[in-house]
Amino acid sequence: MxxxxxxxxxxxxxxxxxxxxxxxxxxxxxxxxxxxxxxxxxxxxxxxxxxxxxxxxxxxxxxxxxxxxxxxxxxxxxxxxxxxxxxxxxxxxxxxxxxxxxxxxxxxxxxxxxxxxxxxxxxxxxxxxxxxxxxxxxxxxxxxxxxxxxxxxxxxxxxxxxxxxxxxxVDVGFYERAEPKPEWQTQPGQGGTLAFIGRINESRKGLATLLEAFPEIAAARPGVRLLVLGGGDIEEVAEDLPADVRDQVEFLGRLSDEDKARLLSSVDVYVAPNLGGESFGIILVEAMSAGAPVLASDLDAFGLVLEGGQVGRMFPTGDAHALAKDAIELLENPEERARLAEAAALAVRRYxxxxxxxxxxxxxxxxxxxxxxxxxxxxxxxxxxxxxxxxxxxxx
Structure with a gap:
């Protein structure tokens, strides 16, 4: 044809x-x-x-x-x-x-x-x-x-x-086959690794909510890291971060699709703090395909992908404290992360x-x-x- x-x-x-x-x-x-x-x-x-x-x-x-x-x-x-x-x-x-x-x-x-x-x-x-x-x-x-x-x-x-x-x-197999990158994985003595992917200056992507929550996460999980992938003005976004956690947030800029998949396969939790305007949530499917447990705002579109919270954790949209609480619970509970990853691996097949x-x-x-x-x-x-x-x- x-x-x-x-x-x-x-x-x-x-x-x-x-x-x-x-x-x-x-x-x-x-x-x-x-x-x-x-x-x-x-x-x-x-x-x-x-x-x-x-x-x-x-x-x-x-x-x-x-x-x-x-x-x-x-x-x-x-x-x-x-x-x-x-x-x-x-x-x-x-x-x-x-x-x-x-x-x-x-x-x-x-x-x-x-x-x-x-x-x-x-x-x-x-x-x-x-x-x-x-x-x-x-x-x-x-x-x-x-x-x-x-x-x-x-x-x-x-x-x-x-x-x-x-x-x-989504090419599910492409993300499933991605090899973790050691420098993006949680190392001994670190409190876990979170990731965010999106245009960092676009307010509806919700990075500001995640950055607001990060000091609370860092207080409960010393050494925790946040890896941010996406283009935009880094200085403008990072200026409100407290000095004592600024070094724990790494801005990676834009990466190739291969490195994006490797990032998702390396982290402990993928966070999608989007505030609205999403019709689907393809990044959630990509993260789930790579084996990353997902923590997302409770947008209707995200709820469909995450099956109402059965294959990923959801928090009230824009609520930084709720985001921090759920992130801490997931980082402290490897069994729950494994359960979510296993359920997500089945759910992504339809995509x-x-x-x-x-x-x-x-x-x-x-x-x-x-x-x-x-x-x-x-x-x-x-x-x-x-x-x-x-x-x-x-x-x-």
């Missing part, structure tokens, strides 16, 4: 959507499909052979973060040329409700179009205001996918219609690309073989009944 995939966000800036598109593309190529990705990137960025450069991206505030997208007449011309040259059997766009390449591809595309919606923001005024503009775009979409029930709810409440829920995928890609391919097959599906919304009831193999992922 010839598949065209549009990534709306800058390819060279790490992010959940970019990683999802990359891993999906590489998995489908390994299965023998012919696939091309269109994405913005800096002119100097090194791109894999399956990615077509769509021009430089500009930062735009979006959903509590900063999205790097491109949009305009020149971008539209690049989209039309890519679509013409690709002659795809199916076009798969991500986040078509944002002003980006994905929206332009929906406008210019013809034939089967599959759209994945990642955003979870039930109170999005921007989507409500933009509905009249988005409606013609949505009518061209043959099948709609949401990465979680909360992304689906955002779509339904603001744009109408419905979507089948197919989660983000492996072998499962997720099969469900996506079922949707592709539906829209390319059924003319009625191309002309109208996806047959959600058929998907829910399991006729396409994705029914078990459709949330009620």
């Amino acid at each position: 010839k598949i065209g995939v549009v990534c709306p966000y800058a390819w060279d800036i790490p992010g959940g959507v970019q990683n999802h598109v990359r891993d999906l593309a590489e998995h489908l190529i390994r299965l023998g499909h012919e696939l091309s990705v269109l994405a913005p990137a800096d002119d100097e960025a090194t791109l894999p052979p399956y990615v077509t450069h769509a021009g430089r991206a500009v930062p735009v505030p979006y959903n509590g973060s900063v999205a790097r997208v491109n949009f305009g007449f020149l971008s539209a011309a690049r989209v039309r040329r890519w679509l013409h040259d690709g002659d795809f059997d199916v076009l798969h766009v991500h986040e078509p409700s944002s002003p980006s390449l994905s929206m332009l591809a929906c406008w210019a595309g013809s034939g089967p179009i599959v759209a994945t919606f990642h955003t979870a923001n039930p109170r999005s005024r921007a989507m409500t205001v933009a509905y009249p503009i988005l409606q013609p775009t949505l009518e061209k979409i043959s099948a709609r996918i949401a990465v979680s029930e909360y992304a689906r709810r955002t779509l339904v409440e603001h744009l109408g219609g419905d979507a089948v829920v197919i989660p983000n995928g 492996d690309w072998s499962v997720v890609a099969a469900d996506l391919l079922a949707v592709y097959e539906m829209v390319t073989t059924d003319p009625l599906a191309v002309a109208s919304a996806p047959d959600i009831e058929a998907l829910a009944a399991g006729e396409l193999g994705a029914g078990e992922l459709l949330e009620p």
Whole structure:
């Protein structure tokens, strides 16, 4: 099958959507499909052979973060040329409700179009205001996918219609095989090792809550370390840390995917203190795949991944004292950490690309073989009944 995939966000800036598109593309190529990705990137960025450069991206505030997208007449011309040259059997766009390449591809595309919606923001005024503009775009979409029930709810409440829920995928084996790195593991005399991964200056990622909790953790667990992976202004983030614990927080900057996996396989607890705006929680699945027990804020999206706290510990969002209390309990209890890791190892199987890609391919097959599906919304009831193999992922 010839598949065209549009990534709306800058390819060279790490992010959940970019990683999802990359891993999906590489998995489908390994299965023998012919696939091309269109994405913005800096002119100097090194791109894999399956990615077509769509021009430089500009930062735009979006959903509590900063999205790097491109949009305009020149971008539209690049989209039309890519679509013409690709002659795809199916076009798969991500986040078509944002002003980006994905929206332009929906406008210019013809034939089967599959759209994945990642955003979870039930109170999005921007989507409500933009509905009249988005409606013609949505009518061209043959099948709609949401990465979680909360992304689906955002779509339904603001744009109408419905979507089948197919989660983000993870190469579970890649994280399972990662070898721990001795310098990131807890050494004799240390009180344990915690990790955080995310853009450190993005407030919704919750690093400030974790740093607020860290002195309490350090008081109870002398020598405990916090390893922080992610880009941003380190001095700005670290300036509020008390001097007596500052040396116990290590900022690692950005690391390769291989080193990220090794980090997750090395630490005692992975902490996700996010404050909101999360539609899924792919980093939780990555940590669980690597064997790291997870301690996360009780966001609804995180609760789904952690099965309501059965395969990971959860604390009230934004509560630094509760975070510290749970972190201390986990660091003091290796048996509980082992139990959580064992339960998580089973839970992550449903997110492996072998499962997720099969469900996506079922949707592709539906829209390319059924003319009625191309002309109208996806047959959600058929998907829910399991006729396409994705029914078990459709949330009620």
